[in-house]
Amino acid sequence: MSETGEELPDPRPTTAPGVAERIDRLPVTRTHRRATVVVGLGLFFELYELFLTGVLSSVLLGQFGLTTAELALVLASTFIGMFVGALVLGPLADRLGRRGAFLLNLAVYSAFSLLGAFSMNAAWLVVIRFMAGVGLGAELPLADTYLTDLLPARHRGRYIARAYTVGFIGVPAVGFVAHWVTATSFIGVAGWRWMFVIGSLGAFIVLLLRRRLPESPRWLESVGRTEEAEAIAARLEDEAHDVPPEPARAVPDRVPTALPAPAAPAVRTGMSALFARPYNKRTGMMVVFHVFQTIGYYGFGTMVPLVLTAKGYPISESLLYTGLTYLGYPIGSALSLPLVEAVERKTLVVSSGLAMAAFGLAFGFSNTMMLIVAWGFLYTAVSNVFSNAYHIYQAEIFPTPLRSTGASGTYALSRLVTAIMPFVLVPVLKDDGVGSLFAIMCVAMVVVAVDVSVLGPRTTGQRLEAVNA
Numbered sequence: 111m112s113e114t115g116e117e118l119p120d121p122r123p124t125t126a127p128g129v130a131e132r133i134d135r136l137p138v139t140r141t142h143r144r145a146t147v148v149v150g151l152g153l154f155f156e157l158y159e160l161f162l163t164g165v166l167s168s169v170l171l172g173q174f175g176l177t178t179a180e181l182a183l184v185l186a187s188t189f190i191g192m193f194v195g196a197l198v199l200g201p202l203a204d205r206l207g208r209r210g211a212f213l214l215n216l217a218v219y220s221a222f223s224l225l226g227a228f229s230m231n232a233a234w235l236v237v238i239r240f241m242a243g244v245g246l247g248a249e250l251p252l253a254d255t256y257l258t259d260l261l262p263a264r265h266r267g268r269y270i271a272r273a274y275t276v277g278f279i280g281v282p283a284v285g286f287v288a289h290w291v292t293a294t295s296f297i298g299v300a301g302w303r304w305m306f307v308i309g310s311l312g313a314f315i316v317l318l319l320r321r322r323l324p325e326s327p328r329w330l331e332s333v334g335r336t337e338e339a340e341a342i343a344a345r346l347e348d349e350a351h352d353v354p355p356e357p358a359r360a361v362p363d364r365v366p367t368a369l370p371a372p373a374a375p376a377v378r379t380g381m382s383a384l385f386a387r388p389y390n391k392r393t394g395m396m397v398v399f400h401v402f403q404t405i406g407y408y409g410f411g412t413m414v415p416l417v418l419t420a421k422g423y424p425i426s427e428s429l430l431y432t433g434l435t436y437l438g439y440p441i442g443s444a445l446s447l448p449l450v451e452a453v454e455r456k457t458l459v460v461s462s463g464l465a466m467a468a469f470g471l472a473f474g475f476s477n478t479m480m481l482i483v484a485w486g487f488l489y490t491a492v493s494n495v496f497s498n499a500y501h502i503y504q505a506e507i508f509p510t511p512l513r514s515t516g517a518s519g520t521y522a523l524s525r526l527v528t529a530i531m532p533f534v535l536v537p538v539l540k541d542d543g544v545g546s547l548f549a550i551m552c553v554a555m556v557v558v559a560v561d562v563s564v565l566g567p568r569t570t571g572q573r574l575e576a577v578n579a
Contacts, residue, residue, distance in 0.1 A: 129331045129339045130510075132347065134263045134573055139349035141324065145260055146273045148319045149253045152216065153277025155312040156249040158284045159223060159242065160188070160408075161436070162305060169288075169302050174232045178540065182532035184236055189529035191240040193522050195247020200518020201381060203248070204511060208256045208326045211248060211514070216317040219245030224310035227303040247525060251517035254505035258513065259326035263573045266506075267450035271498045275443040278494055282436035328574075332510045384508075384516055392507045395565035396520035398557070403500070404524040405554035406466055407493055409531055409547075410473075414486065417474075417544055434483050438490030445491065446498040455503045456566040460559045462496035467555040474548025506569040509578040 127135075136142075171181060195215065203211035222242035229235040257270045287308070291301035327346075330339035384393040414435060449458055469492060473485035508516030539547050569577050 129327050129336075129343045130573075130575055132343045133260070133327060136262050136346055136350050137353045138262070138265050138269065139346055139353060141346055141349060142261055142265075142269065145257065145323055146269045147276065148316065148323060149257055150273035150276025152212075152249060152313070152316045152320065153253055153273060154280040154283075155309055155316060156219075156246055156280075157277050157439075158280035158312070159219065159246055159309045161281050161284050162288075162309065170232075170235070173300075173302065174235075176232055178536060180232050182536050184232060184239065185532040185536075186529040187236040187239040188243040188246070189525045191243020191245075192247035192525035193243075193529060195244040196251065196518045196522035196525055197247075198244070199248035200251055200522070201515045203252055203255060203514035203518070204329075208252060208259065208329055208514065209320070209323060212252055212256065212320050212323075213317060215245045215248050215252065216313050216320065217245070218242075219249075220310045220313035220317065221245075223306050223313065227299075227306040227310075229303075243525075247522065248514075248518050250501065251505070251521045252514060254501045254517050255514040256326055258502070258505040258574065259328040259510065260324075264451075264571060267455065267502045267570065268447055270502045271443065271446045271450045274494070274498045274501060275440055275447070278439040278443045278497075281439040281490075282434075285434075285436045328510045381515060381519055383512055384519060389508065389512065389516065391565060392567070393516065393520060395561055396504060396507075396516070397523060398561045399500070400520050400524040401527055402554040402557045402561070403463070403496075404527040405531065406463070406470065406551045406558070407497065408524070408528045409535055409551050409554075410470060410489060410493070413535055413539065413547065417539065417547070418482070435486030435490055438487040438492075439494050441487075442491030442494030443498055446495040449495060450499055450502060451570065454568055454570045455499050455506070456562055456568055456570075458499040459496060459503060459566070460563045462492050462499065463555045463559045463562075465492045466496060467552040467559075470548045470551045470555070474544050503566070503569060506572075506574060506577055507567060510574070 170176060170184060174180075176184065195218075199211050199215050202214075219242050222238055222245060226235065226238045226242060229238060253273065254270065257273060258266060261269050284305070288302070288305060291304055294301050296304060324342045324345075325338070327339040327342040330336070330342070383389065446458075466489060469485055469489040473482065473489055476482045476485050504521065505513055505517045535547060535550070538550065567577065
């Protein structure tokens with residue numbers, strides 16, 4: 111009340127918090143946990159399929175009598191399809207919603223993976239693997255985008271890493287299953303064909319589970335569907351009443367949990383917006399990143415069976431050693447859980463990338479089974495600390511209306527490079543040997559480390575709206 115008796119306005123802010131701010135205040139609820147598991151199961155079958163052709167490469171050489179050039183085309187076909195899928199389905203998630211794009215990509219992948227089991231020749235396999243790749247293309251960046259949208263800021267990194275830990279169990283799974291089933295047949299059908307059936311049925315089951323997940327409330331709010339966004343946020347808040355209070359802990363200075371979100375700036379949408387200010391610098395960083403990280407990360411995963419064959423091991427032994435080496439993928443992913451929130455994501459990407467370079471060289475020059483498995487395991491373990499960190503990172507550095515377009519659009523380049531790699535790396539392995547192959551991978555990871563170190567923003571623990579203000 112003023113001296114004249116007039117009532118003064120209340121100086122306290124009366125604006126209700128937005129949906130994004132309400133989400134970031136939440137503890138982890140049962141919906142968050144269910145979404146993490148269901149997304150992780152989708153990643154399991156995506157990564158199973160991603161490594162499937164590489165694992166079966168030595169089998170397919172004998173099955174279809176492939177030449178080196180034909181093998182390279184079979185290996186490349188899935189990744190060319192993934193390039194197309196990431197470019198098409200990724201931006202679709204920014205326009206039509208994360209959930210719909212999730213369901214569409216799994217439906218396409220499941221159908222064409224099943225058809226892969228009926229391949230009669232190399233040409234059939236190339237076409238079917240391309241179409242399965244279209245379905246797979248946006249799966250990883252969509253997973254990054256969806257969980258980044260849904261999870262509270264202080265839990266975001268750890269729960270995305272948990273989803274990838276579930277997913278990366280699929281990598282050694284494909285190695286061990288291939289070792290067990292490719293040498294025999296079931297009900298008169300060659301074992302390698304059952305590998306495609308397993309992937310197809312698994313993806314279909316995950317599709318049914320994903321139909322029960324909510325749409326991203328951040329995305330709904332960004333496209334003006336505020337009532338739907340608020341209804342989902344309210345449901346999450348109701349679930350939070352059943353969650354025990356979190357133990358008190360010190361909050362690092364970089365985590366602005368007590369501060370209101372900055373006003374969201376108007377953001378252009380579409381692929382062209384990635385190359386305009388203020389996001390062109392981040393887009394350029396991720397373009398360089400995905401071109402070179404692919405050589406080190408997927409180059410190792412897809413070439414290991416051929417490298418072991420080149421070292422003189424028979425197919426059955428090389429598949430067993432591949433499976434042992436691939437155990438590092440889920441174990442490394444699990445090791446990343448305490449790191450992705452404790453260490454700045456940018457720093458984690460750089461340091462783990464440099465460790466990959468060192469372990470890759472050691473693997474390339476190893477000549478005994480013990481050393482091959484040991485260095486290969488260390489390589490895959492540290493590569494999944496790297497992978498989890500960058501998958502969290504690449505979705506954080508773009509705003510909600512551009513998040514899927516930015517993550518998928520730049521990630522698509524990694525699929526294109528992976529498609530080209532067999533035409534480059536297979537001849538290098540054949541003509542120049544294992545040492546030259548791993549020297550190329552080492553240089554690529556050093557370029558990645560320099561790129562992120564110089565151009566990457568800091569994101570760990572920060573609200574998405576603050577990172578992209």
